[in-house]
Amino acid sequence: MMKLFAFLIFGIMSIQAIAQAPVKVAVAGLTHGHVGWIFNRSEKKDIELVGIYETNPALVSEFSSRYKLDKKLFYTDLNKMLDETKPQAVSAFGAISEHIMVVRACAPRKIHVMVEKPLATTFSDAKEIQKLAGQNEIQVLTNFETSWYASNQYVKDLVEEGKLGDIRKVMVNDGHQGPKEIGVSKEFLEILTDPAKNGAGALVDFGCYGANLMTWLLKGERPISITAVTHQNKPEIYKEVDDEASIILQYPKSQCIIQGSWNWSFARKDMEVYGNKGYAVAVNPTVVRQRLQEKTPEETIKLDPRPAPFTDPFSVLADVVTGKLKLEQNDMYGLPLNVTVVEILEIAKESAKTGKTIFLKK
Numbered sequence: 001m002m003k004l005f006a007f008l009i010f011g012i013m014s015i016q017a018i019a020q021a022p023v024k025v026a027v028a029g030l031t032h033g034h035v036g037w038i039f040n041r042s043e044k045k046d047i048e049l050v051g052i053y054e055t056n057p058a059l060v061s062e063f064s065s066r067y068k069l070d071k072k073l074f075y076t077d078l079n080k081m082l083d084e085t086k087p088q089a090v091s092a093f094g095a096i097s098e099h100i101m102v103v104r105a106c107a108p109r110k111i112h113v114m115v116e117k118p119l120a121t122t123f124s125d126a127k128e129i130q131k132l133a134g135q136n137e138i139q140v141l142t143n144f145e146t147s148w149y150a151s152n153q154y155v156k157d158l159v160e161e162g163k164l165g166d167i168r169k170v171m172v173n174d175g176h177q178g179p180k181e182i183g184v185s186k187e188f189l190e191i192l193t194d195p196a197k198n199g200a201g202a203l204v205d206f207g208c209y210g211a212n213l214m215t216w217l218l219k220g221e222r223p224i225s226i227t228a229v230t231h232q233n234k235p236e237i238y239k240e241v242d243d244e245a246s247i248i249l250q251y252p253k254s255q256c257i258i259q260g261s262w263n264w265s266f267a268r269k270d271m272e273v274y275g276n277k278g279y280a281v282a283v284n285p286t287v288v289r290q291r292l293q294e295k296t297p298e299e300t301i302k303l304d305p306r307p308a309p310f311t312d313p314f315s316v317l318a319d320v321v322t323g324k325l326k327l328e329q330n331d332m333y334g335l336p337l338n339v340t341v342v343e344i345l346e347i348a349k350e351s352a353k354t355g356k357t358i359f360l361k362k
Contacts, residue, residue, distance in 0.1 A: 022045055022046055022047050022048040022318070023046065023047045023048070023088050023089060023317070023318040023321045023322060024047075024048050024050045024085070024086065024087045024088045024089075025038075025047045025048065025049060025050065025087055025088070025089050025090070025091060025314070025317070025318075026049070026050055026051040026052065026053065026081060026082070026085055026087035026089075026090045026091075027049065027051070027052045027053065027054075027090070027091055027092075027093055028053045028078060028090050028091070028092045028093065028094060028098075028102045029053065029054060029092060029093040029094025029095075029098065030052065030054045030056070030059045030060075030063055030093060030094075030187075031056070031059065031093065031094055031095065031185075031187040031188060031190075031191055032093035032094060032095075032116055032188060032191070033184050033185060033188040034093065034116055034143075035093035037313070037314070038091060038093075038314060039063070039066075039067040039069075041312065041314065044312070044314075044315065046309075046314070046315055046318040046319075047314050047317070047318050049073065050073075050085040050086075050087050051073055051074075051075055051081040051082075051084070051085035051087060052069070052073050052074050052075065052081075053074075053075050053076070053077075053078045053081045054074060054075075054076070055076050056187070059187065060074050078101075078102070078105050079105055082105060082106065082109055082111060083109075087111055088111065088112065088321050089111060089112040089113065089114065089317055089318075089321050090102060090106050090111055090112070090113050090114075091113075091114045091115075091314070091317065092113060092114070092115040092116065093116060094191075095191045095194070095197035095198065096115075096116075096118065096120065096121045096191075096197065096198055096199055096204070097120075097121045097125075097196060097197045097198075097199070098197075099113075099115045099119065099120050099121075099125070099129065100120060100125040100128060100129060102115070103128075103129045103132055103133070103140060104132065106138070107132040107133060107135070107136040107138055108136060110136055110137070110138060111138065112138045112139045112140070112141075112317070112320065112321050113138065113139075113140045113141070114140075114141040114142075114143055114313065114317045115140070115141070115142055115143065116142075116143055117142055117143060117144045117208050117209070117212070118142060118199075118204060118208040118211075118212075118338065118341055118342055118345060119140070119142045119335075119338040119339065119341065119342050120199075120342050121196070121197075121198070121199035121204070121342075122199070122342070122346060123339075123342050123343045123346045125342075126338070126339045126342035126343070127339060129335070129339075130335050130336075130339050133335055139320050139321070139327065139335075140335055141313075141316070141317060141320065141327075141333040141334070142212075142333055142334075142335075142338040142341075143313040143333070144208075144209060144212050144332060144333075145269065146174075146209055146212070146213060146269055146271075146332075147310075147313075147332040147333060148285065148305075148306060148310055148311055148312075148313075149269075149282060149284075149285040149286075149306075150285060150286050150303040150304065150305055150306045151271075151282035151283065151284065151285055151286060151287060151288045151303060152213065152271060152282050153306065154280075154282070154288050154301070154303055155271065155273050155280045155282050155288060156216070156217060158273075158278075158280050158290070158292075159217060159273065159275070162277075163277065163278060163292050164273060164274075164275030164277055164278050164279065164280060164292070165275035165276040165277030165278065166253060166254070166275055166276050167217060167218070167253075167254045167273060167274070167275050168253070168254050168255070168274055168275060168276055169254065169255050169256070169257070169272075169274045170210075170213075170214055170217065170254065170255070170256040170257070170271065170272065170273050170274070171256070171257045171259070171271070171272040172209060172210030172213055172214065172256065172257075172258050172259070172270075172271045172272075173259045173261075173264075173268055173269075173270050173271075174206040174207075174209040174210065174258075174259070174260055174261075174268065174269050174270075175202060175205075175206040175259075175260055175261040175262055175263070175264045175267070175268065176262065176264055176266070176267035176268070177262065177263070177264060177265070177266070177267070178234065178237065178238075178243060178262035178263065179192045179193075179205075179262065180237050180238075181262075182267075192205060192241075193238055193239075193240055193241055194240065194241075195240055195241050198241065199345065199349075200230070200241055200242060200245075200345070200349055201230075201238055201240075201241030201242040201243055201245070201262065202230075202241075202242055202243050202244060202245045202260045202261050202262045203228065203230055203242050203245035203247070203260055203345065203348060203349060203352065204345055205260065205262075206245070206260030206261065206262075207245050207247050207258050207260035207345060207348060208260075208341055208345060209258075209260070209269065210247065210249075210256065210258030210259075210260065210271075211247075211249070211258065211340075211341040211344040211345060212332060212337065212338065212341050213271055213332075214249055214256040214258075215337050215340050215341060215344070216330060216332050216337060217273065218251065218254070219330050220329070220330050220336060220337060220340065221251060222340055222343070222344075222360055223249040223250055223251050223256075223344065223360060224250055224251060224252060224359060224360060225249075225250045225357050225358065225359045225360065226247065226248070226249055226250075226344060226347045226348050226351055226357070226358050226360070227247070227248040227250075227351055227357040227358075228245065228246065228247045228248070228348035228349070228351040228352040229245070229246050229352060230242035230244060230245045230246075230349075230352040231243070231244045231245075232244070233263050234262075234263070238262070242352070243261070243262040243263060244261050244262070244263055245258075245259075245260045245261065245348075245352070246258070246259055246260075247260070247344075247348045249344065269284075270282055270283055270284065277292065277293075278290065278291055278292035278293060279291055285305065286302060286303045286304070286305060287300065287301070287302055287303070288300070288301040288303065289301075309325065316333065320333075347360065
């Protein structure tokens, strides 16, 4: 009887150990400015870093020294890293144009992928990523900082509850003073200012947030037309890409104005949603201004940050890989929504180039 009891206890402990085992994650690329996130979360044990793919020896030296990383973690061959370290997921921190390469390598190996926003530089790449993910039954997540904002979730709830009425106008403002002005690394600056690697300048870098949020608010609905204007206010700094972009998304009964800029006085990521009953403004991650009736004054709501895992993209990735978190069809991280985001950005670039409003085919 004692042996049976000990066996059962051991079995339960073994199951718990398996359930709590960290997800094996590899990094593909070190050039993106957000890559430091994964090295600055040592207090969390939900993921284990098993490999890093990077071909730039200077970056390998810099990161191994800064974060005291074992040189055995580094690989200059992506496929070799995947085969030898066998990660369950890969987080891509290279140029946006490289996301397709990472998914092509990971998908046949049944390795999940998370990329930094947006999903791809071209609509054709985005559709190929979606196809590869479906064929190989993997998740491909797109990390948007604004996905973590309690304010955006609160505004979405107001919409769902009918407190704003039908959405009529949305304004999304994102950006900062400029990547060079805020001092991003030379490697990240080289990506952001390369139209092939980044897709465009501010139009892609910050226009993607508005496209993501509006598509989310409208549950995946595509606009009927897109009009975009871009400009180089600082051509002496940004010679090849736009530093100013305004995009108008027209829907049957609503309009979204996206302002992505490298010319703001200060960094901002905010959203204004106006319905036919009231409005709400997501001022920052935890503050909302709202007015729900014409005869009542505007009020300010202070929110708590979102609960775990929604304050950390790697915790979200770990929970998706282990099945603790199921992505909905309209999830801000999910493929259906983010393929539409890339379609919007591609058409916006064409509109800006031609100076014409472009009407989308159904």
